[in-house]
Amino acid sequence: MKLSEIQPKFKFIALFTSIGILGLVVILIIAFSSFKKPVQPQAKPSIAPNNIVPPTKKTEELPKNVQTIKQQIVESATENKGGDLTLQKNEAFIIRYIPAPNVFMVTLLQRPAETYKSQAEDWFKKYGLKQEELCNLPVRFSLGTNKLRKENPNFSSLPKDCSGSPVLLKK
Amino acid sequence: MIRIATRILIRLLALPIACFLILVGGQWSVVSGPVLAAENLPPAPAPCTNAKDTAQLTDNFVTTDEGEAPIIIPVEEQTGAPGQQVTVNVSTTFQIDFSKLQAIFGPQNSDYQEGKTQDQERQSANLISLEDQDLNQFNGPIQKISPVSLLDSQKVKFVEYVAGNPHLLESDDKYTDIEGQNPKNIFELVTEFGFPQPPKAGEDKTDWNEKWGKYWAKIPTAYREFYKGYVEFWAYGGDKTFSQLKDGVVGDCPTPTVLRSVEFVMPEFARTVGTSDQLNNVVVPCAAQSYRHGTGVNGDECGNTPKTAQNIKDENGNVFSKTLKFCKQLVTKFPKDVAEKFKKTIKISFNWLSPKSALAAETPPTGGPTPIPCFKIMSEGKEGNAPFCAVAQNQLIPGDVCSNPNPQDPNNLNKGQNVLCTLTVNKSVTLNLPTDLTAENPQWNACHDNGNGTIACTSTIRVFPVIRIPFLAEIWNSTYYSDDTETGIEGSPQKTGRPGIYTNFMPQAVSQVLFEGDGLITRDRYRELSSLCQGGGADSGDELVDNPACVELAEALEALEAAFPEITAQQGGCDYATPIQLKQCFGPYWGRITSRSLPGQVADNVQGAKDSKVLGLNSTDEKERFIGATDCSKDFTKDIALKPKALQEHIGITKQDCNMNAASNSGGTQPGDGGTPPNSNDCSGLYTLTNPVGNFGDPNCNYSDNQLYIKLQNIDPSNADFWFFTIAPCESLSRNDGAMDPNSYNPGSTSGSAWGLFQMGHAAYPELGIPEQINDISLGTQYDRGDVEWNLQASNAVSHNNNYQSPSFEYWACAQ
Numbered sequence: 010m011k012l013s014e015i016q017p018k019f020k021f022i023a024l025f026t027s028i029g030i031l032g033l034v035v036i037l038i039i040a041f042s043s044f045k046k047p048v049q050p051q052a053k054p055s056i057a058p059n060n061i062v063p064p065t066k067k068t069e070e071l072p073k074n075v076q077t078i079k080q081q082i083v084e085s086a087t088e089n090k091g092g093d094l095t096l097q098k099n100e101a102f103i104i105r106y107i108p109a110p111n112v113f114m115v116t117l118l119q120r121p122a123e124t125y126k127s128q129a130e131d132w133f134k135k136y137g138l139k140q141e142e143l144c145n146l147p148v149r150f151s152l153g154t155n156k157l158r159k160e161n162p163n164f165s166s167l168p169k170d171c172s173g174s175p176v177l178l179k180k
Numbered sequence: 181m182i183r184i185a186t187r188i189l190i191r192l193l194a195l196p197i198a199c200f201l202i203l204v205g206g207q208w209s210v211v212s213g214p215v216l217a218a219e220n221l222p223p224a225p226a227p228c229t230n231a232k233d234t235a236q237l238t239d240n241f242v243t244t245d246e247g248e249a250p251i252i253i254p255v256e257e258q259t260g261a262p263g264q265q266v267t268v269n270v271s272t273t274f275q276i277d278f279s280k281l282q283a284i285f286g287p288q289n290s291d292y293q294e295g296k297t298q299d300q301e302r303q304s305a306n307l308i309s310l311e312d313q314d315l316n317q318f319n320g321p322i323q324k325i326s327p328v329s330l331l332d333s334q335k336v337k338f339v340e341y342v343a344g345n346p347h348l349l350e351s352d353d354k355y356t357d358i359e360g361q362n363p364k365n366i367f368e369l370v371t372e373f374g375f376p377q378p379p380k381a382g383e384d385k386t387d388w389n390e391k392w393g394k395y396w397a398k399i400p401t402a403y404r405e406f407y408k409g410y411v412e413f414w415a416y417g418g419d420k421t422f423s424q425l426k427d428g429v430v431g432d433c434p435t436p437t438v439l440r441s442v443e444f445v446m447p448e449f450a451r452t453v454g455t456s457d458q459l460n461n462v463v464v465p466c467a468a469q470s471y472r473h474g475t476g477v478n479g480d481e482c483g484n485t486p487k488t489a490q491n492i493k494d495e496n497g498n499v500f501s502k503t504l505k506f507c508k509q510l511v512t513k514f515p516k517d518v519a520e521k522f523k524k525t526i527k528i529s530f531n532w533l534s535p536k537s538a539l540a541a542e543t544p545p546t547g548g549p550t551p552i553p554c555f556k557i558m559s560e561g562k563e564g565n566a567p568f569c570a571v572a573q574n575q576l577i578p579g580d581v582c583s584n585p586n587p588q589d590p591n592n593l594n595k596g597q598n599v600l601c602t603l604t605v606n607k608s609v610t611l612n613l614p615t616d617l618t619a620e621n622p623q624w625n626a627c628h629d630n631g632n633g634t635i636a637c638t639s640t641i642r643v644f645p646v647i648r649i650p651f652l653a654e655i656w657n658s659t660y661y662s663d664d665t666e667t668g669i670e671g672s673p674q675k676t677g678r679p680g681i682y683t684n685f686m687p688q689a690v691s692q693v694l695f696e697g698d699g700l701i702t703r704d705r706y707r708e709l710s711s712l713c714q715g716g717g718a719d720s721g722d723e724l725v726d727n728p729a730c731v732e733l734a735e736a737l738e739a740l741e742a743a744f745p746e747i748t749a750q751q752g753g754c755d756y757a758t759p760i761q762l763k764q765c766f767g768p769y770w771g772r773i774t775s776r777s778l779p780g781q782v783a784d785n786v787q788g789a790k791d792s793k794v795l796g797l798n799s800t801d802e803k804e805r806f807i808g809a810t811d812c813s814k815d816f817t818k819d820i821a822l823k824p825k826a827l828q829e830h831i832g833i834t835k836q837d838c839n840m841n842a843a844s845n846s847g848g849t850q851p852g853d854g855g856t857p858p859n860s861n862d863c864s865g866l867y868t869l870t871n872p873v874g875n876f877g878d879p880n881c882n883y884s885d886n887q888l889y890i891k892l893q894n895i896d897p898s899n900a901d902f903w904f905f906t907i908a909p910c911e912s913l914s915r916n917d918g919a920m921d922p923n924s925y926n927p928g929s930t931s932g933s934a935w936g937l938f939q940m941g942h943a944a945y946p947e948l949g950i951p952e953q954i955n956d957i958s959l960g961t962q963y964d965r966g967d968v969e970w971n972l973q974a975s976n977a978v979s980h981n982n983n984y985q986s987p988s989f990e991y992w993a994c995a996q
Contacts, residue, residue, distance in 0.1 A: 058994055061905040091884030093919055099620055103918035109889040110904060116918030153914040155752045 057158040061166045062173040064112055064147040071145060078136045079146060082106070082113075097132055101125040103153075104132060113146055116153040122161045126150055130168055144171035220343040220370040223351035228569035228594035230347035231406035231445040249422070249642030255611070259636040262615040267608040268641050270415060270439055273579075275602045278444055279568050279589065297400035303353055306360030307397060332378040335399040339376055342366045342403055349593070350403050357394035369395060406569070409446045410648040413439040415609045418639050420622035434622065439607045439643065445569035570596025579604040609641055700743055701736035706766065709733045714759040724759065733762055740769040747870050750913060754928070767927030768870035858967075866915050867923050872945060876967045877922025877936055883970045885919045888937070891971050896978040902989075903938075903977070910994030911939040922970035936966025938977040938992065943967055956980065 068076060083106050086094035097104040101119040106112075115129045129150070133143055149166045152158045167173055251272065258266045297303075302318065310318060342350050343366050354363035364372070373391040385393065414436035416422060421434045568591055575598075576582065582598035592599065613635055614621040621627065627637040701709075712729030724730040734756075741748040747768050754765035858876035862869055869875055877883065888908070892900040911934075912924040926934040932953045935942045941964040944952035955964045963980035966973050981988055989995035 058906075058910045060907075060910050060994065063901050063905045090917060090919070091882055092886030092890075093884040093917075095917065097619070098917075105885075105918055107885045107889065109886045109893070110901070114885070114918065116914055118918075151909055151914070153918060154749060155913065156749055159752060 055159065055162050056155070057152055057162050057164040059151050059158055059164075059166075061112070061114075061149045061151060062171075063110070064145070064149075065173065066145045066147070068111065072142075075138065075142050075146065078138055082133070082136055097129075102129045104129060111147075113148045115148060115150045117150060117157060118153045120157060120160060122152060122157050122164060127169070140168070140170055143168040144173070220367060220375075221346040221351075222367050223365055224346045225349050225352045226347045226594075227349045227404070227406045228445050228596070229572070231408045231569070233408045249416075249644050251643035253641040253643070255417070255639040255641060257636045257638050258611075258613065259630065259634050260613050261633060262613055262635055264613045266611045266613060268417075268611065269606075269608050270413075270641065270643060271604075271606045272643075273602050273604050274413075274645065275600070276411060276442075277600050278571050279586070279591065279599050297398070297402075298350070298353070298404070300353075303398055304356045304360055304363065305398075306356075307358040309360075328378075331401065332396075334401040335396065336376050336378065338400055338403055339366055339370065343370050343375070348403055348405070350400065355395050355398040358397060359394075362394075364395070406445050409444050410441055410646075411444065412441045412646045412648060413605050413643055414646050415439055415641055415643045417609060417611045417623040417641055418621075419625045420620070422640075422642055424622060436644075437607070437609045439609075440603065440605045442571065442575045442603060444571050444575075567591045567593050568599075569594050571598040571601060572596075573598065576601070577604065579606070605643075611639060613637055700739055701733075706733070706736070709736070710759070710763050713762065724757070724762065727759075730759060730762060733766075737762070737765050737769075740766070744769060746868050750868060750870065764927055767872065767933070768925070866917055866919075867921065868916070869923060871923065871925035871927075871935070871967075872950065873967065875923055877924070877970050877973065879969060883919070883922050888920065888970065888974060891974045892978075895975055896982075899978075899981075902995075903974070907977075907989070907992050907994050908937045911992060912937045922973060934966065936968070936973040937970060938966055938973055940964050940966030940973070940976060940980070940991075956983075 068079060071079065082096060083094060086096055086106065087098075088095035092108055094106040094108070095103065096106060096113075101117070102125050103116045103118065105114045105116070107114055113133070115126070117125050117129070119125060130140065130143060130148070133146070133148060134140065138146065144167065148168050150164075150168070151166060152161060152164055158164070251270070253268060253270065255266075255268055260266065305318065307318065342348055345351070346367070351367065352365050354365050355369070356363045369392070376392045376396070377388075378392070378396070379385045379388045415438075416425065416434055416436050424434050570584065570592060571582070580601060580603045582601040584592070584597040584599045586592075586599075589599075611623050614624060614627060614637065617627055617629060617635065621637075624637040624639045627635055629635050709729045709732055713724075713727055713733050724734070737754070741753070750768075754768075756762040756765050857879065858874040859879045860869070860874045861879060861881060862875065863878060863881035866881070867875060867878070885904075889900065889904050892903045896903065908920050913921045915921040915923070920937055922937050924934075924936060924939065926939060929939070933942065933950070934940065941953040941955060942950070943954070943962075943965065944950060953964075954962050956962065963976045963983065965976055968976065980991065
């Protein structure tokens, strides 16, 4: 057989082989990508994400008087549940100190959330803290029920007049 | 006639008894500690001084008929600085007749089941000379209808255990041979003949018949083990605290001040429960155990002990959440008759300094509502008739006075003198004046600010005698069923008043909820309606309205929403337009919907369940009858009667041969693989369990946000903050103490349902009609599972993210 006779056949075979390989790759990509699709429910945009702005300062970086007050507050714990220290508990909110992440967590339970958020802030201020000192104490808020989360979609976990942002994903 | 009846009985019950006994040997070694007794020790019976202690105690409050404390001490206005301590002295005496106290619940019914093997008359009987009728009565149902090989196995274990534990009362029991001659105790029998090795079928029996064989018919199948109980005096401050005790409280029960604790021994509660510790741990939910009260010798171990890992996973979470309430409501709902019996044993002197204390002795108003008993009362007249141990000398303190009014009492096992005791209570209760008058201060009734830096408060101290006994004592005193007038089992020599199946200790309120639906839909009705509704072809809102079954379902849903507002509030309501959506709306309430497949009954998928011939028996009554008496049957109780269908199905019930007729694992991944299986424990009210399987996320009650953070730091330190501060609080709900809820459950996920702190997939729950939802299962892993213990939820989430998510965290909408 002459080469001139083989070439067209070879081209034909090569073409079909290429298409086959390409098709296989496409199928694999589709299959692979479809597996990775998340199947979990998407968070509705109308609900507060409830994410918490993490603390940025360590206790030893706080002013001495704040450190003292912080210690005093922690020692006032009425209950220790696996390390979670309950500091104040009423029908409207629960204040806890979580030692490992070093954060005072206030879980709001009743509406209006902002009112009780303010009351919880006052609880800390009774110890002699100033409003701005709550930011780095740090005090953080979360909404304890779905109902509250739906009612307060823009709720911030930070105390009043504090700034910060939730933990960002490390890309 | 008797023979015919006996034969019928044997035919009816041969299979279940055989089933009960199959694992007796194996079970005994598990439940009673090591029984491979190489030792053969001479008898030294001292059961009273070798009583076992168990952490699982049940608190039985002694109250007035109205549920009030027998001792009430008004605390008049106390003035002081906020936080200042105030002490109130409580001083009184109380009298206890220990001979009666220990007999309140009556002797165990094991005599009925295995014949009176512990009775001296039986031990010394001449079997050769017995008439047919007497011979018939010599053995109980167990010996009559059990295959010899199984019975032998149980007796061998008895000999081994008694030989190795000479403190047992049985160690010095003398058994004669079948002719009533040559009495020997276990030690002597073993010394002379060695440990028994009954010949198998076809083997030469000559040697056996010359030795152990002569005594073998006399050997019992169960031994007695004594357990400790406690009489304590608990003080609580404040009317609000008292209300919390009566009505229940979210979170932990109020903590009492323990004024006095006296240990006593309960001889008759454990013969049939040689496995009590094991069974306690498995059967008794944390919620029903006394240390939920958080004080006393047990502390608050519930959340820490791995034993609770075996607690029941209960599809009917309401059973034990109600039991928790029951626990707390003992103050007011303790059965009157039993309370009366307690009161007969404890005479309190009301010699208070405060003149107002006379209020405590006021005559109860007549004509009021009759208190609803929490459990049925066993027959009367047993107090004083049971063996007892006089209280140990080391339990007494200066000022106590004891006597022994009946020195010849044969029931006085240790022949002690401390039988009728007048004991003293003299201790202070400390209250702290509140630091914040705006906060809840349940220890105080009323407070006001004097304006000069001081505050003034009033309170009331209530003191309850509390009888703390092993929970099993209550269970097993109520676990048998017997009624002279009952029909259904021919030839059963019953006696009315024997305790009944364990529903007898179930609070009536719970029984109503469980079996009568308490006005709400039951699971049976739900299944019926949902089938009719979906089968009606309705697929739109209009058609739903036209379908009566759908309408009834919808009404039932509304009733559930109204009955369980805490769930409704958490879920935020549920919309539906199709039968499937309507059915899905029941998901959060599933655990609260009653089912008849509970005590004494079996899972639908257990072989024979549908034709009511489980274990060869023909009626529920008969099935219930043979729960108890042998170790194996306890496991039967544990698995079939007490465990929910879903758990039975998932664990396959293969470990207990008693359950050989039960369904095998029907597929799907077992919940809690690598972790603790779900149970019904709501951890002192921390969780509102709205999912179908119970407490899957924190079955050991040891979750805390702090621990979660530590766990995340360990397994994914670079993203720990992201998991903890961003993903988990967004994906999960909050539990009652403000912490994140590892039992978070969303039935309305677009992919089915989402579980746990990170709202992930789940195993299959076929009985509940829930298919598997694990998106990485095809790759041989199952990280996409949130229906597991919280620490596994964390590691699953991290593993799933590390292995299969690209870009990272794409799985979680809250990460976007």
